[in-house]
Structures are given as C-alpha cells and as structure tokens.
Amino acid sequence: xxxxxxxxxxxxxxxxxxxxxYVTTPIYYASxxxxxxxxxxxxxxxxxxxxxxxxGVDTYYLTxxxxxxxxxxxxxxxxxITPQAFxxxxxxxxxxxxxxxxxxxxxxxRTSDEKHVKLVQECFEKMLKNGDxxxxxxxxxxxMPCEAYFTKTQLGExxxxxxxxxxxxxxxEECYFLNLKKYENKLLDFIxxxxxxxxxxxxxxxxxxxxxxxxxxxxVSRTSFKWGIPVLSNPKHVVYVWIxxxxxxxxxxxxxxxxxxxxxxxxxxxxxxxxxxxKDILRFHAIYWPIMLMSLNIPINFKLQVHGWIQMKDxxxxxxxxxxxxxxxxxxxxxxxxLRYYLVKEMPIGNDGLFSWDRFIDRYNTDLANDLxxxxxxxxxxxxxYYGGVIKxxxxxxxxxxxxxxxxxxxxxxxxxxxxxxxxxxxxxxxxSLISRANKYIDETMPWVLAKEKDNDEVIxxxxxxxxxxxxxxxxxxxxxxxxxxxxxSKIMYEELGLIDNEELTDLKNLKFLEDINLKVIEKPVVLFxxxxxxxxxxxxxxxxx
Ligand code: MSP
Numbered sequence: 001x002x003x004x005x006x007x008x009x010x011x012x013x014x015x016x017x018x019x020x021x022y023v024t025t026p027i028y029y030a031s032x033x034x035x036x037x038x039x040x041x042x043x044x045x046x047x048x049x050x051x052x053x054x055x056g057v058d059t060y061y062l063t064x065x066x067x068x069x070x071x072x073x074x075x076x077x078x079x080x081i082t083p084q085a086f087x088x089x090x091x092x093x094x095x096x097x098x099x100x101x102x103x104x105x106x107x108x109x110r111t112s113d114e115k116h117v118k119l120v121q122e123c124f125e126k127m128l129k130n131g132d133x134x135x136x137x138x139x140x141x142x143x144m145p146c147e148a149y150f151t152k153t154q155l156g157e158x159x160x161x162x163x164x165x166x167x168x169x170x171x172x173e174e175c176y177f178l179n180l181k182k183y184e185n186k187l188l189d190f191i192x193x194x195x196x197x198x199x200x201x202x203x204x205x206x207x208x209x210x211x212x213x214x215x216x217x218x219x220v221s222r223t224s225f226k227w228g229i230p231v232l233s234n235p236k237h238v239v240y241v242w243i244x245x246x247x248x249x250x251x252x253x254x255x256x257x258x259x260x261x262x263x264x265x266x267x268x269x270x271x272x273x274x275x276x277x278x279k280d281i282l283r284f285h286a287i288y289w290p291i292m293l294m295s296l297n298i299p300i301n302f303k304l305q306v307h308g309w310i311q312m313k314d315x316x317x318x319x320x321x322x323x324x325x326x327x328x329x330x331x332x333x334x335x336x337x338x339l340r341y342y343l344v345k346e347m348p349i350g351n352d353g354l355f356s357w358d359r360f361i362d363r364y365n366t367d368l369a370n371d372l373x374x375x376x377x378x379x380x381x382x383x384x385x386y387y388g389g390v391i392k393x394x395x396x397x398x399x400x401x402x403x404x405x406x407x408x409x410x411x412x413x414x415x416x417x418x419x420x421x422x423x424x425x426x427x428x429x430x431x432x433s434l435i436s437r438a439n440k441y442i443d444e445t446m447p448w449v450l451a452k453e454k455d456n457d458e459v460i461x462x463x464x465x466x467x468x469x470x471x472x473x474x475x476x477x478x479x480x481x482x483x484x485x486x487x488x489x490s491k492i493m494y495e496e497l498g499l500i501d502n503e504e505l506t507d508l509k510n511l512k513f514l515e516d517i518n519l520k521v522i523e524k525p526v527v528l529f530x531x532x533x534x535x536x537x538x539x540x541x542x543x544x545x546x
Pocket of ligand 1: 029279
C-alpha cells in the first residue's frame, strides 16, 4: 500500500495529540432574528467542535448573545418593552433555533448575565487603575446603527459609514479611552512572533497594515444611552459594546471567579483556542482584544479564524432588499443536513460564498441525492441481493481495488487535516472525490454482470465479494468523515451499515481501511435525500410558498 508522506503524517500526529479545544462564535446582536448568514458561523463552529470531539479532544463550544447598546435600547422602546424583556425573548428564540439546527454548544453566554456584567466592571476598573483607560472627550463622525466612530480617513463618500454606508453624524461626548498607541509595537511583535495568529494569511496582512498606519486610542464608554454595563466608579458612563462583548470569551469560562477550573482548562492550559469571526469584525478581535488582554495581563492564547460573508445574488442580505433567507425556511423544506452541507461547502475559506436557491437545489440533487444517496442505496441493496446483507473481506485484490484502498487512506488523512484547519470546503471535496470514485468503481466492475456467473466460485466468492467489501468500506469511512457536517445522514448510515454503538468502527481517530470486518447491513435502506425537481421547487420559492 502507498505510504502517506512524512509531512502529512506529522500534521496528523499533531492533530491527534490535541487534548483540549475551545471554540467560539461571535456573540450575536440581540437586535433581530438570526438569518442564514450569521447561522453560517454557528454551523461551521459546530462542525469544527464535532470534528474535535470525534477525535477524542475535550472540546468546549461557546456561543451567545451581545445584548447591550443603543440599537437594542431603541428596538425595545419601539416594541414597548424593557430592554431586558426584549433581549430575553431574542435569547430564547435564538436558543431554540440552535437546538433545531442541532448545534452542540456547551455554553451560551449573554452579556446581561450577572457573571459577565461583574467581570466587565472589574476589568474596566483594573485598566483604569493601571492607566490604560483614561478619561477624555471625543468628537467625531459617529454611525448610530453601527455604534462606532470613524476617522476621516475611514469614512466613505460624503462622510458615510464605511461599514453600512449610512450617513454619520458629528457627535461630541466625554468618554473613557483605551490607550491603543502604547501597545502598537508590542502587538506587531506578537503578530510577527505568532505567524498563525490570524488565518487566512491575507487577513493577517490586512491587520498588520492597519496597525502600521497607526492606531488611535479607542473611546470605550458612552454617556448617550443607558442600556449597557455602568462603569463602577463613574456610573453615568456605560461600557462601550466592544469592550463589553469581547470579554464574553472569558466570563463564559469563569475567568477571575472562585471557580475558575474552566478558565484554566479551556484558556490557560488549552491546546487550541479558536475565535471564529466574520471579516467585518476582524479588527476588533485582532487589535482591541489582544490589547485588552495585554493590559489585563492575561495570555493571548487564541487564534483567529476569519471567514467571508454569505452573499445573495444581488449582494448583501438585507431587510430593505427583501432578500433575507432564514435557516428554518430551508430546514423545514429540505432537511437540516441540506442546509448544513450547503453552507459549509459553499464558503471558501477567507472569501465570500453565495446563497442562491438554484445553486442550493443543484448541490442538493448532485452531491447529496445523486452521489451520496445513490452510492449508499445501491451498495446496500447489492450486498443484500448478492450476499444476504453480509459482507466479508477476501484475500488477493486487483489493481482497481487497491486504488480504492489508497484513495480511502489519502482522503482520511486529507480530510482530517482540512477539518482541523477549518477548511470544510476542501474536506468535503476530498470526501466527495471518494464517493464519485466509488460510483465509478461500480460502473467499472459491473457487479450485476459478475452476479450472473452463479457457478463461478472465483467470481462469486472472490471478485464480487471484494467489490462489495470495498464499497462497504468506502461507505463506512464516508459516514464517519461526514459526521461533523451531515449529522442526520451520518447516523442513518451508521444504522444501515450495522455500525450503531460500534465505537471501534466509527472512531475517527483510528479510521482506516480495515483488513477485516464482518458485519450485516440493514435490509431496506431509506432514501437519504429525495431528488428534487428544480422547476417545481424554484416555482414554489418564487411564489413565496416556502
Ligand atoms: N455582536 C458582534 C460580535 C461581538 S463578538 C465579541 C456582531 N454581531 S452580529 O450579529 O452583527 O454578527 C455576528 C457574526 O455574524 C459576525 O461574525 C458577522 O461577520 C457574521 N455575519 C453577519 N452576516 C453574515 C453573512 N451574510 N454571512 C456570514 N456571516 C455573516 O458583530
């Protein structure tokens, strides 16, 4: 058998040595319903967490809600309820959505949680005391909806907000500042010394060039609204949302509390801490957050994984364009796996991905119904038809069989490395190359022709048996490799392949093409993904029946 190269082996070994992992999504603004774009991050982090857990890594997956700020105060006022009642409702709805999407988060932090409020107040006071936060006044162009000031060089045409494009207003207020300037060089050194701090590389370059242009101290408090965390020593100020929000990653794991076992395990001594963030919030995570940690004397023990946006054919998703797509709309009509698969498969690492219904239906039919679905049902039906559902290994294989075995080994190692690097698109492409090869293998070996030679012992007990065995192994390996993404299909496949509760044969860490296996498959496989008629579906969607 072909041997895997040393470099790949080393990478795999390193991944398999991981003991602990802490994965976080950004906390979502509690100002409205979560759409398919921001569900992407939660689904991708879920795949990432499941992958690590499947490898036996003790993984803590955190998500949550960003509940303070003017926007939320205003939304609550418009709804005629208190801001707390408003965010309580959104938090419940979001939790329910994540449960429906089978998100396996361990923690759900809300910035209105008592322990979070306490930590933010303590950290603010600590930075005041050490002089990194100081009182001053600020005048500048402020974007109300984004709750951010922008410098002249950052502003768009006619002083519009560079993020949302809306007009900014000149606002002057007394506020506290965080001294970013002081940490400029230290941060640049840190990024230089930790080349994999920000992935992908292009995003790292963006950050470095931003810092090299010079940082301005950051205004970190507001007096213009009330719905926020009051500064302990000067409560007319509330803490600016980003200082508040970023600390969620530590309050959730009980940093600075009496019971800080989780902080020790998932931060201080953790092998892999990954904050997954969209490109629009990179600056906050790559600049403000490490500077806050430096100021607080907390180790910067995290990596940033930056992703692009899910765009619609007509650009960004927005309520005004009426092009919003909500996750349950997809799940209720096409199933959870179809949504999870599409989102992680369509998002190239670092760039934007596209959501369009015609592409969604095309991917569903091609990848899920045809490739994976057909391979599964064809293989299981043939094993039943020719061998009463029993598969067993035979000796002495031919070149095509050998090629399949080598491909299986390559795909396992390649997919593990890709998953560990958050490259789901690439991992899934590799897995699908195996599925396609196996479908082609059926056409090449033509089992139905072999099966006609009933009296030929060599064909029936060797050649055909070997084809069935190899197909079975492809399916077993596939069902394990797709498990972090296609949570439902993988379980059904385990059941159909006789693998339920068989921890040994579904163990990702030791996954390989097996020398010996003796199992029975289910008699009647279900249709994993029912083929869709694109014309019918697109018509339904355009008529708004979805
Ligand atoms: N509350 C802040 C994050 C604080 S983290 C300490 C925030 N919230 S958000 O709700 O506006 O956005 C949350 C995440 O959703 C961001 O990473 C953002 O990039 C992501 N997305 C929002 N729209 C998106 C798409 N259309 N596609 C992919 N991700 C998108 O920012």
